[in-house]
Amino acid sequence: MSAAIVDDDVAAWRSAVTKGGAVxxxxxxxxxxxxxxxxxxxxxxxxxxxxxxxxxxxxxxRVDVLTAEFAREHSDRLWKQLVLxxxxxxxxxxxxxxxxxxxxxxxxxxxxxxxxxxxxTTAGDTVLRDLGFFVLPVLAAYFVVDRRLPLRxxxxxAAPVVVLALAVNLYPLRGGGDTALLxxxxxxxxxxxxxxxxxxxxxxxxxxxxxxxxxxxxxxAIYFVLIGLGGGVLVGLTALVLAPITPxxxxxxSTWVIPAGAGGAVIVAAWLxxxxxxxxxxxxxxxxxxFTPLFAAMLLVAAxxxxxxxxxxxxxxxxxIVFDALLLVVLALVLYGLSARDPLRRAGPMDAxxxxxxxxxxLLDLLxxxxxxxxxxxxxLTPNRVAALGLNLLLVVDLGVTAWLSIRLLAGRSTAARLxxxxxxxxxxxxxxxxVVVLVLPPAFGFA
Amino acid sequence: xxxxLVAAMASPLVLAILAEGDSYGYAILKRVRELSxxxxxxxxxxxxxxxxxxxxxxxxxxxxxxxxxxxxxxYYAITDAGRSQLADQRRQxxxxxxxxxxxxxxxxxxxxxxx
Numbered sequence: 001m002s003a004a005i006v007d008d009d010v011a012a013w014r015s016a017v018t019k020g021g022a023v024x025x026x027x028x029x030x031x032x033x034x035x036x037x038x039x040x041x042x043x044x045x046x047x048x049x050x051x052x053x054x055x056x057x058x059x060x061x062r063v064d065v066l067t068a069e070f071a072r073e074h075s076d077r078l079w080k081q082l083v084l085x086x087x088x089x090x091x092x093x094x095x096x097x098x099x100x101x102x103x104x105x106x107x108x109x110x111x112x113x114x115x116x117x118x119x120x121t122t123a124g125d126t127v128l129r130d131l132g133f134f135v136l137p138v139l140a141a142y143f144v145v146d147r148r149l150p151l152r153x154x155x156x157x158a159a160p161v162v163v164l165a166l167a168v169n170l171y172p173l174r175g176g177g178d179t180a181l182l183x184x185x186x187x188x189x190x191x192x193x194x195x196x197x198x199x200x201x202x203x204x205x206x207x208x209x210x211x212x213x214x215x216x217x218x219x220x221a222i223y224f225v226l227i228g229l230g231g232g233v234l235v236g237l238t239a240l241v242l243a244p245i246t247p248x249x250x251x252x253x254s255t256w257v258i259p260a261g262a263g264g265a266v267i268v269a270a271w272l273x274x275x276x277x278x279x280x281x282x283x284x285x286x287x288x289x290x291f292t293p294l295f296a297a298m299l300l301v302a303a304x305x306x307x308x309x310x311x312x313x314x315x316x317x318x319x320x321i322v323f324d325a326l327l328l329v330v331l332a333l334v335l336y337g338l339s340a341r342d343p344l345r346r347a348g349p350m351d352a353x354x355x356x357x358x359x360x361x362x363l364l365d366l367l368x369x370x371x372x373x374x375x376x377x378x379x380x381l382t383p384n385r386v387a388a389l390g391l392n393l394l395l396v397v398d399l400g401v402t403a404w405l406s407i408r409l410l411a412g413r414s415t416a417a418r419l420x421x422x423x424x425x426x427x428x429x430x431x432x433x434x435x436v437v438v439l440v441l442p443p444a445f446g447f448a
Numbered sequence: 449x450x451x452x453l454v455a456a457m458a459s460p461l462v463l464a465i466l467a468e469g470d471s472y473g474y475a476i477l478k479r480v481r482e483l484s485x486x487x488x489x490x491x492x493x494x495x496x497x498x499x500x501x502x503x504x505x506x507x508x509x510x511x512x513x514x515x516x517x518x519x520x521x522x523y524y525a526i527t528d529a530g531r532s533q534l535a536d537q538r539r540q541x542x543x544x545x546x547x548x549x550x551x552x553x554x555x556x557x558x559x560x561x562x563x
Contacts, residue, residue: 033520066493073501
């Protein structure tokens with residue numbers, strides 16, 4: 001037994017001790033120093049190298065008991081901290097995020113400018129439309145600067161935003177009209193695709209990078225909601241504190257502070273997602289794991305009920321919107337489930353649950369499509385029916401292929417990677433459809 | 449020896465050893481074995497979380513140094529706060545041993561006296 005083999009043993013023991021995170025490398029240094037002192041002493045007393053190692057390790061105590069004792073003493077270490085000032089050692093991009101701060105201020109100011117111009121006071125649909133234009137291009141610009149894109153690429157990204165802005169503002173859309181509402185609903189989606197293009201710029205394999213943007217979107221939404229909750233508490237308390245002095249403080253806050261705060265939060269949330277990527281587990285897949293079985297059960301019940309009783313005559317626009325939202329949620333569950341799944345692992349129970357959800361959703365979507373076609377045959381095409389029909393056709397194709405690939409995956413004849421490729425390859429189709437709804441539908445129906 | 453009793457005397461024992469002079473983990477344990485005539489069952493690794501707790505409460509100070517062979521080694525020294533804590537604990541242990549000695553009919557045995 002040579003000293004080199006003892007070194008290997010010590011290294012293996014060391015990695016076992018540090019694995020859980022309760023024992024830091026510095027602690028491990030201290031323990032290793034102790035271990036080597038003990039080994040040295042035992043060898044001096046006549047033990048062979050390997051015997052000395054075994055006795056020394058035994059005297060130090062079982063690794064699990066030892067790490068548990070360290071964990072009890074240093075319980076804070078088990079909570080991974082998001083320390084934004086640690087610079088390089090936590091994998092952070094910058095020391096202080098001046099750039100992010102600048103863009104957040106720009107987004108906040110732009111929204112207040114929009115407010116001052118009275119953009120949010122007109123009919124309800126302009127709110128969504130303008131929110132998109134005042135904030136999302138700023139987020140895209142942040143990524144352009146952050147990723148140091150050359151001017152040419154930036155222009156390519158800016159072009160669609162300019163075209164959209166011109167089209168939407170030059171179209172004689174009637175406030176509250178069908179096409180105006182459709183534009184308002186689809187424009188943020190379209191702008192989010194522009195943000196995605198800016199996020200993805202910089203190369204890498206398209207499918208893999210797209211999945212990164214899907215992950216980014218989910219985490220961004222979670223951070224945005226959390227920041228919004230905190231901001232709500234702050235604004236509410238501020239209004240209550242100021243109320244005795246200036247009773248109108250609440251109005252001023254909701255007019256100026258809330259839009260500005262929301263605009264800033266869009267950028268801050270995006271920066272946070274990027275900054276903490278390496279630090280904390282992603283939340284979207286955790287939520288997905290919780291909700292996939294629940295949605296699968298709900299979809300099964302819904303599919304069974306509608307399958308037995310039919311969709312009925314009362315299937316109106318509001319219910320259609322609910323169904324479309326439900327189907328999009330199912331797709332999101334599939335996407336985030338896949339995003340956290342090791343593509344090489346064999347099919348497990350979660351895949352079966354997901355497949356159940358997808359098949360039930362497909363059945364529901366077919367029922368919806370049938371009822372919609374019947375309605376169109378009876379009453380003719382309107383902008384709303386075209387938009388709904390298009391979205392449901394896209395969903396049927398997506399869900400159909402997903403169901404087919406999921407079943408093959410369960411049967412062991414396909415891989416999760418194949419399913420993931422399908423999902424990421426299909427995503428741009430939704431963007432193209434949103435562009436059709438925003439740019440083509442209004443003129444086609446005379447801006448009704 | 450009972451685990452709870454060992455845990456209770458561990459911190460005054462370590463502080464008392466450090467009051468004799470600066471030391472490091474392995475040497476502290478050797479001193480413990482020597483003082484208890486190997487009767488105190490203590491797995492070596494448990495000493496370090498205890499030392500870290502004493503460091504955090506300000507009773508000892510720790511500094512990285514090197515062993516004679518050039519290995520990194522952490523040396524511990526008792527602080528003034530540690531000394532007054534030790535004096536306080538010593539009073540309490542004296543009371544405990546006196547009380548038990550009163551009923552058992554003799555004063556502190558050598559093993560208990562070391563605290």
